[in-house]
Amino acid sequence: MNSKQYLKELGLALLAYAALLIASIAWLNGDPNLGSPWRDLIALSPMLGGGLAVWAILRQLRRLDELQQRVQFEALALAFAGTAFISFSYGFLEGLGYPRLSMFVIWPLMAVLWMLGLLLAARRYK
Template identity: 45%
Template sequence: MSEFRHYSRYYKEMGGALALYIVVLIVSLRWGMQLEHGPLQTLVFLSPMLPFLLGVWAVVRQIRRSDEFMRKISLEHLAITAGITAGWTFTYGFLENAGFPRLSMFTVWPAMGAVWAVLSVAQAWRNRGPA
């Protein structure tokens, strides 16, 4: 499979998962707020995790379709991302003890995504051919 088709397929899978996630998130927030506290409300608020899992599936499929070099790069980026995010969250935990505002767990994924994006851009810049 050509590299373009390889990534095109991934972008379609991930784009579909993200679009579905946005729709389910909006519906779950609007509907869930109207429900009484209890198991049904909890399930409604957890429902965006189903399309999120489709996004995870898209990433796993992309890695499995990749060649050995890209798998190596992906693993390196994952390890670095996990280390930086763990260091940041652990450090911030101490800052919360010093009076800094508590952060929601929703800040962890955007932080991980930002680190991964910076690593990907840096890798692409480093691997670009001569001008």
Template identity: 45%
Template sequence: MQHEKKVMRTYHRELALSFVVYAVLLFGANWLGRPMADGVLRTAVLLSPVIGFGLMIWTIARHVRRIDEFMRQSLLETFAIAAAITAAVTFSYGFLETAGFPRLSMFAVWPLMGASWMLVCLGRWLLKR
């Protein structure tokens, strides 16, 4: 049990740090990049938040390697179901766009994925009770 708590503390600390990097880069990119003239430098500045996002991916991958097999299987099953829900919703909305619904930005996919992941976690937790 102590190992699991240590692993979770490390994960939360690393994820928080990577999120802070992402937020700082996002704020900086919007503040500096938006008024810049079009060009390679502006593109690089506006893409810089991806560095923080990459750190989040790296943190999650490290966490998956640290946890035991049961937790890894549970986490990956939850993620797979959430990914399938996200795929179904975005695919369905594609058809709705053809029917005249407004086009959505790709930025809508990540919050949808997060919401799907939380719903699956909640559903699995309720089923265990």
């Protein structure tokens, strides 16, 4: 029951994100002379769906039992610390002339480290 509710909430949030993303791109491409405050708000509008996804994830974490919460906590701690370590390390390399990376690299890196953390934590408590 909990996972069905979570998938429903997360699915609706991601659908809202996708719809707002498509609409914002179409609107911004259709009116290149749009003024700054409106242009910025339209560009950020998909994050309303992103905020709903954060809400759905937090609700699901609260529904988990204590052991699963601990597994998630350890996985997220690894993802947070690992992302900081890797991004700071690469920042030093950028100072040596390595290409600058987009901020869009951070979330996939954190997601991969979260999954790795889940595998390690789940193995630890098996």
